């Protein structure tokens with residue numbers, strides 16, 4: 001089975017809002033909301049891929065990112081290992097640079113069902129941490 005390594009950025013501002021983007025209608029996990037990110041290339045570390053993908057997809061230059069969790073998930077015919085980072089430092093203002101819809105959501109108001117199934121434990125952890 002195909003196995004992807006993916007770098008994912010949980011972009012969080014000083015008001016504890018998180019930047020979400022909507023996946024395109026033609027992609028895997030179509031129309032679901034996601035944390036921006038993408039495939040780690042063979043010559044890259046997860047942190048390097050994160051910086052490249054967030055620049056490509058949201059226009060920001062990441063200046064501070066902390067590893068948050070590594071999550072493995074198998075979809076019908078695709079295995080993904082997602083390397084999640086909390087991103088709290090950047091230059092610029094994130095936007096949907098590839099034309100994708102985006103929105104800022106208070107961390108406490110994230111809804112797990114809006115995300116691909118692999119994200120459910122991550123969203124649960126973000127909700128638990130903000131409500132503690």
Ligand SMILES: Nc1nc2c([nH]c(=O)n2[C@H]2C[C@H](O)[C@@H](COP(=O)(O)OP(=O)(O)OP(=O)(O)O)O2)c(=O)[nH]1
Nearest residue numbers: 006008028029034035036037038039080116118119
């Ligand atoms: N970016 C992102 N991908 C996720 C999340 N959750 C999740 O299961 N995935 C899966 C969907 C895809 O099968 C896989 C790879 O992500 P991607 O489609 O963003 O990869 P990419 O940006 O490199 O895509 P592309 O260049 O082929 O358009 O990770 C998430 O929160 N963010």
Ligand SMILES: [Mg+2]
Nearest residue numbers: 036037038039
């Ligand atoms: Mg992507």
